[in-house]
């Protein structure tokens with residue numbers, strides 16, 4: 001069945017049916033969000049151009065750039081260096097509307113693979129706290145990898161059902177419910193659907209999803225502080241999974257919730273529907289937004305922005321956290337921190353506001369200081385795995401190298417393009433001494449960069465070769481070899 005046939009039930013609510021049907025048959029452009037600590041969009045456009053990838057700025061979002069649908073930026077070295085995340089444009093709207101602020105305490109209730117968690121954490125300047133909750137353990141590795149690749153120190157990962165996340169973990173200034181859904185809005189990404197293998201979503205499946213979505217949104221309301229905001233989003237067109245879910249929650253919570261206007265300047269959307277299949281919804285649902293691919297050349301999305309009533313008051317952390325004077329903020333005191341700073345001569349100011357944890361693990365983690373979390377449930381991870389504790393002398397993780405290598409003034413080496421490709425494939429890299437851009441203390445762990453950006457960790461052996469320590473799990477046969485698009 002063609003995608004337009006499978007979605008014909010939306011004909012009456014789609015503002016531009018023929019444009020919609022045409023868009024569904026074509027792949028959508030690839031979009032990237034730049035890492036604000038590491039690169040700006042103009043620089044990234046130039047780097048990609050060097051690899052034959054043509055990208056252009058995105059009018060409505062200063063941090064994003066757009067590539068053609070057949071581009072493979074995930075093979076580019078800049079992807080592994082954490083210079084950007086791959087995130088389609090419509091999927092960037094929920095966090096943009098949630099508007100997380102530095103030092104706030106935010107919850108991403110359905111977080112994996114973590115793109116919106118990362119968007120939040122970076123919008124918050126790597127400060128405050130983002131709790132990334134995910135039900136499925138099989139989806140956690142992608143979330144953990146994103147935290148490491150982008151160097152996020154303000155993310156706590158928790159595995160569990162969002163609907164039973166304990167109140168003691170909150171309250172939160174803002175909660176995102178990017179709910180599990182039928183995913184019809186993502187079909188443009190998949191060749192199968194575009195080529196006529198689309199199937200209509202089964203009604204029972206839809207009912208199950210709607211029931212789960214209501215439980216999740218209901219819990220989000222309970223975890224959000226008075227005056228805080230809740231964003232509910234899905235990548236589907238079905239009113240049963242969108243307006244009907246929010247309508248049920250508005251009925252349950254009465255006047256405690258208001259619906260805010262969901263719009264983003266420069267991004268054309270249509271309003272939420274207030275009637276579907278003979279059912280009337282709260283008229284305030286017209287303030288929600290719907291994204292139709294025929295208009296935006298993106299995927300499809302739904303976003304509603306809610307605010308809890310009552311006296312406002314930030315839900316942020318205790319003593320050493322938000323708002324604390326600098327001298328009271330954290331410092332990741334640990335012998336491994338001393339060893340790190342002395343081997344690589346990194347400005348210690350880079351670590352201000354961080355603390356270490358947990359005790360007894362394989363890695364010393366650096367994480368934002370002063371944010372409370374109850375003893376139970378225990379988190380999957382909190383902060384950035386920074387230093388391996390079972391290796392002597394000090395061995396920084398790739399995550400730490402991606403973040404801090406550019407700041408190292410000892411034991412750092414710059415790789416050229418061919419060496420970078422070899423490094424990403426974990427092949428030995430012969431070293432020309434002239435490449436050492438800082439003094440080298442002889443054999444041991446070295447931070448490597450390419451084009452001024454952190455790339456990872458290598459071991460300098462006695463033969464003067466660099467042995468790549470690029471994580472085995474990140475290696476792919478095409479890493480470092482982008483295909484032009």
Ligand SMILES: C[S@@+](CC[C@H](N)C(=O)[O-])C[C@H]1O[C@@H](n2cnc3c(N)ncnc32)[C@H](O)[C@@H]1O
Nearest residue numbers: 110111112113114115116135136161162178180
């Ligand atoms: C739409 S995806 C989230 C995408 C993610 N926000 C992002 O931007 O990368 C929904 C996620 O919710 C998870 N999920 C499903 N049921 C859940 C539940 N009851 N509690 C928490 N997460 C759940 C799914 O495993 C899936 O990873």
